[in-house]
Each structure stands twice: as C-alpha cells, then as structure tokens.
Amino acid sequence: MERRVVITGMGTVNPVGNTVDETWAALCAGRSGIGTITKFDAAPLATKIAGELKNFDPLLYVEKKELRRLDAFIVYALACAEMAVKDAGIVIDGHNAERVGTIIGSGIGGLQTIEKEHAVLERSGPRRLSPFTIPAVLPNLAAGQISIRYGARGPISCPVTACAAGASAIGMAFLLVKDGQADAMIAGGVEAAITPFGIAGFNAMRALSTRNDDPEKASRPFDRDRDGFVMGEGGGILILEELAAARKRGARIYAELCGFGCTADAYHMAAPPPGHEGAVRSMAIAMKSCGMDPAAVGYINAHGTATPLNDVYETQAIKQVFGEHSRTLAVSSTKSMTGHLLGGAGGLEAIVAVKAITDGIAPPTINLDNPDEGCDLDYVPGRAKPMTIEAALSNTFGFGGVNAVLAFRTYRDRGKGA
Numbered sequence: 469m470e471r472r473v474v475i476t477g478m479g480t481v482n483p484v485g486n487t488v489d490e491t492w493a494a495l496c497a498g499r500s501g502i503g504t505i506t507k508f509d510a511a512p513l514a515t516k517i518a519g520e521l522k523n524f525d526p527l528l529y530v531e532k533k534e535l536r537r538l539d540a541f542i543v544y545a546l547a548c549a550e551m552a553v554k555d556a557g558i559v560i561d562g563h564n565a566e567r568v569g570t571i572i573g574s575g576i577g578g579l580q581t582i583e584k585e586h587a588v589l590e591r592s593g594p595r596r597l598s599p600f601t602i603p604a605v606l607p608n609l610a611a612g613q614i615s616i617r618y619g620a621r622g623p624i625s626c627p628v629t630a631c632a633a634g635a636s637a638i639g640m641a642f643l644l645v646k647d648g649q650a651d652a653m654i655a656g657g658v659e660a661a662i663t664p665f666g667i668a669g670f671n672a673m674r675a676l677s678t679r680n681d682d683p684e685k686a687s688r689p690f691d692r693d694r695d696g697f698v699m700g701e702g703g704g705i706l707i708l709e710e711l712a713a714a715r716k717r718g719a720r721i722y723a724e725l726c727g728f729g730c731t732a733d734a735y736h737m738a739a740p741p742p743g744h745e746g747a748v749r750s751m752a753i754a755m756k757s758c759g760m761d762p763a764a765v766g767y768i769n770a771h772g773t774a775t776p777l778n779d780v781y782e783t784q785a786i787k788q789v790f791g792e793h794s795r796t797l798a799v800s801s802t803k804s805m806t807g808h809l810l811g812g813a814g815g816l817e818a819i820v821a822v823k824a825i826t827d828g829i830a831p832p833t834i835n836l837d838n839p840d841e842g843c844d845l846d847y848v849p850g851r852a853k854p855m856t857i858e859a860a861l862s863n864t865f866g867f868g869g870v871n872a873v874l875a876f877r878t879y880r881d882r883g884k885g886a
Contacts, residue, residue: 473645473726474879476719477556477707478819479548483519483700483806487551491816492823495831496852500684500805502698507662515676517683518662519700519807537600538613539578540660540701545610546617548705548815549654553618556707556719558652560618569622569650570615571641572705573633573657575811575866576666577607583663610658622650630866631771633657634703634814635874639728641708642874651713656815658703667699673738675775687808688835689772689801690779690843697773700807704815706822723822724879727760729753733869739777740865744785747771750871751789751861760875763793766857767824769817770847771865772801772833773808780842782863787845798830798855800848805834814864814872821862821876829854 478488483501485491494501501519510516521544526535529547538546549572553560560568581604588596603609608626615624623644627636634657641653670676677696679686688694714721729750735741755762771782787794802820809816824830829852836849859877866872 471646471648472711472724473642473708474711474714474724475706475722475822476709476714477552477558478704478722478822479551479555480702480704480816480819481521481524481544481547482702482809482816483521486524488819495802495805495820496829498805498832498834498850498852500834502683502686502807504683505662508664510667513664513667514671514678515667516680517686517698519698520662521702537604539581539604541574541578541658542604542610542613544660544703545572545614545658545705548656548658548703549614552654552705552707558707560620564651565619565621567622567651568620569624569641569644570611570620570654571625571637572611572614572655573627573629573637573811573814574607574610574659575628575630575633576659576661578605579661579663579666581605583665614654620654629870629872630868631808631810631813632864632866632870632872633811635818635862635864635872636730636814638706638814638818638874639730639872642725642728645708645710651710653708654705655708656703656705657812658815659810659812660701661810662699662701670699677774685835687774687804689774689804689833690839690847691836692838692840694774694776694779697775697803698807700809702809702816703812704819706818721879723825723876725874726758726877727754727875728757729873731871733871735869738867740781742781743788744781746869746871747782747785747863747865748788750873751785751863754861754873754875758875760859760877762790764859765861766798766855767830767860768797768799769821769860769862770799770801771863772803774803778865779840783843783845794845797846798848798853799845800831800833802831814862817862817864818874821860821874824860825857825876825878828856830857
C-alpha cells in the first residue's frame with residue numbers, strides 16, 4: 469500500500485514573525501522585515517542591513533542556564549520545533565519514539581559561537597574556552613537537541629547543503645516516511661549567520677545588497693535594480709506524518725507533501741548554469757515522482773534571491789518545465805520581505821507553500837518596480853493574489869550546485885486505507 473506523507477504541524481521564527489500566523493499575515497500584507505543591523509556594529513562593513521528577528525524571547529523556549537550553552541541557531545530550532553509539535557498535537561512516548569525522527573538542516577551552524585569563542589581564545593587563551601563550544605557549533609546539534617528534548621529515537625540527520633539545507637532536510641524526511649523507516653518526522657531548517665564574519669564573507673563575494681539607506685527596499689527579486697541578496701535569520705520546521713498514522717490519532721492535516729526532487733548542477737561553486745538545467749530536473753522529478761500534472765501547479769515559491777544570475781536563470785527553468793502554463797502560474801519570492809535565511813530558507817518557504825494552498829493566497833513579491841529583461845512571469849508584484857491553489861512547489865538552490873524542490877498538494881481522502 470502506498471504510504472502518503474502529510475503535514476500536520478508547523479512552526480517558524482523569522483524576520484517578519486515569531487509564529488506561523490504572524491508570519492503569514494505579514495507576508496500577505498507585503499511587510500518587509502529588513503532593517504539596519506543591530507546585533508553588532510556594522511559600520512566597517514559594506515552591508516549594514518539584514519533581516520533580524522524582532523521581539524523574539526528565547527526564554528519562552530529555553531531555560532536561562534541552558535541558553536548560555538546554545539548557539540542561536542539551536543535556540544531558533546528548539547522554538548520552531550516546539551511550535552510545530554504543539555501545532556500537530558503529537559505525543560512522542562514509549563509507544564512511538566522509535567518511529568519518530570528528526571532532520572534539521574543548517575548551511576553554517578554555530579557561527580555566532582565560533583566568533584565569540586575565537587575572540588575568547590585570542591584574548592584569554594585556550595583555558596578560557598567554554599566546554600560547550602563544540603556542541604554549540606556543530607550543525608547537527610539542532611537536530612540533536614530537538615531529538616533529546618522530545619525523546620524522538622527514529623532517524624536523525626543534518627544536511628549541510630548551503631541554502632538548500634532546509635528543503636533537503638524536509639525531502640530526506642519525506643523519503644524516510646514514504647519508505648516506511650519512520651511514521652513521523654520533525655524536519656526543517658534554521659540559520660543564525662548575521663555576524664561580522666557572515667556579512668563580511670558574503671560581501672567579499674559581492675553577493676549582498678548594499679542598499680543601506682533604504683533597507684525595506686533592498687531585497688528586490690526579479691527587479692532590474694537588484695544588487696544582491698539580504699541576509700535573514702531564523703527558520704521553519706514541519707511535522708511530517710504517514711497518513712494512516714495521522715488519521716488514526718485524529719490529526720489536522722494541512723496539505724500533502726507528495727514529491728521531492730534533488731539534483732546537482734555539477735557546474736560552478738556558486739553560480740547556476742545558464743537555463744538552470746539542474747533546477748529544471750529537480751522540478752520535473754518532484755512532480756513526476758508523485759504523478760503531478762504540471763498544469764495542476766498554481767503557485768511556486770521561488771528561490772528568488774535577488775542576485776543577478778539566479779532570478780533570470782530560475783525564470784528560464786520555470787519556462788522550460790511548464791511551457792505555456794508558466795504564463796498562468798503565480799511565482800513569488802517571499803525573500804523580498806524576509807531576506808534570505810540561507811539554510812533556514814527551505815523550512816520557512818515550505819510553510820509558505822503549504823499556507824498558500826490552505827488559504828488560497830499567493831503571497832507577493834515586493835519591491836518589483838521594474839522587472840528585469842527576461843524576468844517576465846507573474847511574480848505577484850506588490851499585492852497578494854487570492855486564487856485557488858491545488859498544488860505548489862517550493863524551490864531552493866545552494867552553493868555547490870545543489871537543487872532541492874518540494875511538491876505539495878491539497879490533501880484529499882482517497883477512500884478507506886488511503
């Protein structure tokens with residue numbers, strides 16, 4: 469019997485909201501979460517803006533003593549997981565613990581701790597380093613801490629696939645449930661890389677926007693005046709469940725995750741190839757794996773970074789996959805509001821794709837005043853678009869030529885045993 473995978477819980481913290489409802493309201497209203505960096509003195513840096521969390525209280529999720537031992541990316545993961553588990557109403561105990569797994573992706577891991585403890589090392593010597601330094605730095609400790617907190621003893625992993633890490637995690641979790649190795653997975657991505665090193669490193673690549681005087685308009689996907697991406701922080705985590713198990717406990721089902729496509733460009737360390745052939749294959753695989761008719765897709769949450777190459781090449785890839793239907797699709801980049809959460813982007817944007825289906829709204833791409841040549845799809849400029857959305861894709865691409873695409877559709881009961 470086919471094992472179907474459904475979404476029963478979601479949680480997020482990000483630059484526009486600290487809950488799913490707060491986030492969705494902000495995105496549909498076209499509100500930007502980008503502002504001047506407050507975490508440190510960014511004066512020496514070319515980029516002085518980012519998408520920081522706002523009014524986030526870590527003590528709602530982590531005890532004060534524990535907080536000192538954890539990097540911010542782990543705290544964000546614990547917050548997202550707590551919301552998702554509570555939203556799903558799932559209880560993890562001796563009856564099901566070995567059938568519940570955890571996969572949380574992060575592109576960088578504990579960068580804040582690395583910088584802080586390196587400064588301690590330089591200033592005071594090795595004896596002053598915290599014994600919690602390494603556990604706070606390792607990218608897999610987000611999944612590890614969540615697993616420990618909930619006693620989830622099923623499969624555990626951490627894809628470190630740059631900006632595709634969150635989607636890679638969800639895709640891996642989907643395959644494990646579908647294959648019968650787990651009945652439920654806590655899956656998503658998180659990142660906390662707004663640090664001097666993080667900003668300076670991307671500045672050295674000339675990848676970040678330097679529109680410092682107008683932060684809210686700095687992230688401009690598909691616009692001819694875009695000058696790079698804006699870094700964000702936070703992430704998103706979902707609860708994936710096998711359908712029969714979810715139905716047995718009477719879970720609310722948001723949508724069905726039905727396909728995952730993952731490919732390599734094998735082309736360049738950071739740049740996509742012309743036409744974005746890897747993205748083409750990922751979208752096609754995601755749909756083909758679940759028999760999804762491309763004409764059924766109503767919305768795509770684009771990778772849409774506002775970098776010169778991605779936006780044009782992603783547009784070309786969508787046209788190649790969908791042909792004439794690409795003209796009727798709604799394609800938006802919510803990074804125009806949240807900035808780019810790097811490894812956390814796939815988790816947040818999977819939630820956006822699910823909400824687009826459940827609420828029948830395509831969120832907008834803001835700051836799209838003058839579409840670039842070759843960027844000629846319906847990017848939902850400026851205002852959200854109410855529409856019936858039966859199926860949606862979430863595109864994420866990462867350094868190293870990683871392409872990860874998730875395919876969601878409206879959940880429908882196919883009869884007894886489905």
